Amino acid sequence: MDACYDEVESGSRLPALEGRELSKRYGATQALQDVSICLERGQVTALAGENGAGKSTLIRLLTGVERADHGVLLRDNVPIRLHTRHDATAAGIFCVYQDQPSVSGFEVYRQTYLGYENHFRRRGLISDSLMRRACSDLLEDLGLSSISPTQRMGTLSPGVREVVALAGVIAVSQVLKVKHPVILLDEPTSALSIEELDFLKSFIELLKSRSAMLFVSHRVTEVLEWADAVCVLRDGRNADFMTREMASADRDRVYRAMGGVHPQGRDGKKTPVDSEAVTAAIPVESSASPDRFSLAGVRLHAHALAFDFRVRAREIVGLAGVEGSGKEEVLRFCAGLSVDGALECATVHIDGRPHRRRLADLLRAGVVYLSGERQREGVFGRLSIAENMAVSRRIASGRQGLFIRRWDERARAERLVSTLSIKVSDVSAPLQSLSGGNQQKVLLGRCLELKPRVMLLDNVTRGVDIGTKASIYVLFRSLAENGVSLILASDDLDELVSVAGRIIVFKGGQLVREFDNSNGDVDPLQILTTMV
């Protein structure tokens, strides 16, 4: 980032950790491309960007979890190489993750000095009392005397655990005699209550003078309140860098940098999906009832306001919201899965007819769900492409014949492969041999096999290349034209405004705003401001 370099070279600052032109590639995905970042002592830098912008990858490179393909890291202006997490710790670079793992049966002091017990020895043996005393001194020093060193980690709230993790960083840097640690906070605020947020904020203020800090966040208001400087990433590149003054003067600058217009634009243009074949695969339906799918009185948690959720036939509805907003949970709830803390509402109406809110029942009624966690909840990596496509078909049709006709399965799979133009030579190849985009198309094929009436799709184009994205959008439109209702949860606002006719924004488990996008004229910035 040029701006960053200029200020460093002016000599007025103390760069504690600097990454120059870092690039990282995973298979076909270029996760980071020439990203530079500079963290200065006594400063809090925010790292902002949408999901998939490369924030996590950058953190992994800075903490030695992974190595960059290109680029250099400088610690106090000295080039360093980090091969493992331990190298990073030795160099005084620490990371606190949003849900920092801890041993729930351990007391605070044991957790704090876990791995550094050898520094607390008396006559060759590890001394718990030395450790306990050091820990209690530290907590007092940091103004955390409300936390007792002998409390067990499992009894603490997530916010307090996070504060303990932060204190642990200071503890370890004392033990290792690191004067000015670099502390990276990976989404420290996402799980916290308002009081815990205030506490964390004052704690960060306290540590600021003796360290350089970076924190990752999607929440723009937070970014502006906490940080001295903001570094924005988009699509794996530096999108912008600004000081707090610059950002406060022009608030929209952050939004603009985060959600710049997608290179693909909003017209799908030429695509490889054969939309006529899709038309043939899905029978055109005309429905008397105005609502294809409706759920009344949904409450995602006890304190959230209830909302109704209705979708018409032929409609594409987009669900927007930051992480933790509840948009994914709404989809899972609609699919008949149980959502932690959600208040039960038992009936779903499909075309005016009531159905039990249970996965198998809804599947039979034509409600199909595709999870956003493709690898964990969608793909059977070792089963063949044909088997992956066929797995739900009999369950949904209710035809439960004893034997599988493998040749029939093959023929159907081959038809779908050509309809969706999946790049594959043999449908009996294991699914894990395909690229991410093609795997996703196979899963979409599984949905089409069910003759869907309602499709619930969670971030269906995440990790998918641009060409495949475009062809998936065309598929969506032709499905909608043929009477299918689609509900898409997505972190990609450009995707939502270009595909969805209606966009519903969720925040904190509640429905906060609805945009009519039937003319395709909603601005992603408008949505973004209601999300955060």
Add this chain to the structure above:
Amino acid sequence: MTEALRTWLGSVLVIIALIVVFSALQPRFMTVLNWQNIASQMSVLLVISIAGTFPILVGSIDLSVGSIGTLAGIIVALSLQRGGVGGTLAVPIGLLVGLGCGLLNGVLFAMLRAPSFLVTLGTFFALDGLASWIIGGTPIPITDENASGVFDSNLGAFPTIFLWGLAILAVAVLVCRYTRLGRHMYAVGGSEPAALLAGVNVRLVKVTAFLLSGLLASFSGFLLSVHTLSGSPGQNATLLLPSIGAIVIGGTTLSGGVGGPHRTFVGVLLLTILINGMQLLAVDPYLQLVVEGLVVIVAVIMSRERVSVFTAVK
């Protein structure tokens, strides 16, 4: 080529190598009589290994197959001894016992969500104890001519016990490859969350895997009783570890979702030929165990999971 397939192919090559080596060293190895012997020796292990393959396919394990076999073998022997209606229905009774044990395992595991390793470790001890207690520790002789005639004689050149084993294998392969149940077992073993979302009744599939395991385990116990002409305490217990070895050698991974009975057959064949050859070469029985153990370890190393670094990154 997948890891499991590589293991399987490796096993086939090892079998060929073993045959070549043993034929060269011991002229009695490559005779009709010895191959009949091998076929007969492998049958019980084959059936019990197929039994154990189902739970492993769904990502669990059944350690109680040996005990179920022992219990069923003893109950069949007792029924035959008592005669009457019980004698005629001895085999169905034994199989029912196996189904009951499988149901117990399945319910404890799938419904009460206890880990299968611990549940079946418990039933392993409990059923073995139960079997010994029923007969007071003394073997029950089998004198019934019919049972031996149907299950342990020769049909042409083939030992009937082997034909029974092959029949079980054929049905098991059919179930795994051509039925919905089989497909769902692979799905559950491959990825339980994905199977759940695809609408698979995961619990039912798991319970069914244990039912099949119990059923076939009891059949293996019965075959062994007929073969040894008695129902003896602990008779099938020694087969548990070789059967897990055979499953792994065949290329069914313990993580689930890969492999199947057809592969287990190869593993059983390999182990049986190895043991038979070593017996013919008069290798010390203790040393035989060492060799068997080493073979299992090599098979596990060859089939170990390799996690790809290039999985999707968000």
